[in-house]
Amino acid sequence: MAPKNRSILRDEPLPDADVHSQGFRQTREAQRSALVEDYVELIADLIEDGNExxxxxxxxxxxxxxPTVAKMLARLAADGLVSRKPYRGVFLTDAGRKMARESRDRHQTVEAFLRSLGVSAETARIDAEGIEHHVSAETLEAFRRAMAE
Known part of the structure; x- marks a missing residue:
C-alpha cells in the first residue's frame, strides 16, 4: 500500500493543492485557446500563400x-482577430497577425525540436500541432537551447 500523501505512480508526495491545480488550469486555458490559434494561424497561412x-x-x-467555420469566424471577429468583407475572404487584424506569428513560432520550435530527436517529419508536424498550444515559454526556450548545443 502507498504511504499517505504519496502517489501510487511515483515516490514524491502530492504537491500543495494550489500548486497542483495550477497545471490543470494551464491545460484548460491552452485547450480553450488552441482552436482560436489554429484558425488564426491557418488564415495567415492561406493569405501568405497568395490566396484569400x-x-x-x-x-x-x-x-x-x-457552419462550424462561420461560427468561429464570428467569434474571431468579435474578439478583434479578424475582419470580414462581403464577397471576399477573411483578413487578420494586427492582433490576429501577432497571434498567428506567435503560434507559428511555437509550432516551428516544437517541430524542429522533435525532428532533432529523430522524429520523422510527418510525425513531428502532427505532434507539434498539439504540443505547441500546451508548451510554456520556459520549455520553448529550453528546446531552443538544446537545439543550439
Whole structure:
C-alpha cells in the first residue's frame, strides 16, 4: 500500500493543492485557446500563400463543416482577430497577425525540436500541432537551447 500523501505512480508526495491545480488550469486555458490559434494561424497561412482565406478553404483544411467555420469566424471577429468583407475572404487584424506569428513560432520550435530527436517529419508536424498550444515559454526556450548545443 502507498504511504499517505504519496502517489501510487511515483515516490514524491502530492504537491500543495494550489500548486497542483495550477497545471490543470494551464491545460484548460491552452485547450480553450488552441482552436482560436489554429484558425488564426491557418488564415495567415492561406493569405501568405497568395490566396484569400475563404470560409470554404478553412473548412476543407480543418476538416470541419462550413457552419462550424462561420461560427468561429464570428467569434474571431468579435474578439478583434479578424475582419470580414462581403464577397471576399477573411483578413487578420494586427492582433490576429501577432497571434498567428506567435503560434507559428511555437509550432516551428516544437517541430524542429522533435525532428532533432529523430522524429520523422510527418510525425513531428502532427505532434507539434498539439504540443505547441500546451508548451510554456520556459520549455520553448529550453528546446531552443538544446537545439543550439
Amino acid at each position: 482565406a475563404r470560409q470554404v478553404d478553412i473548412a476543407a483544411r480543418l476538416g470541419v463543416a462550413q
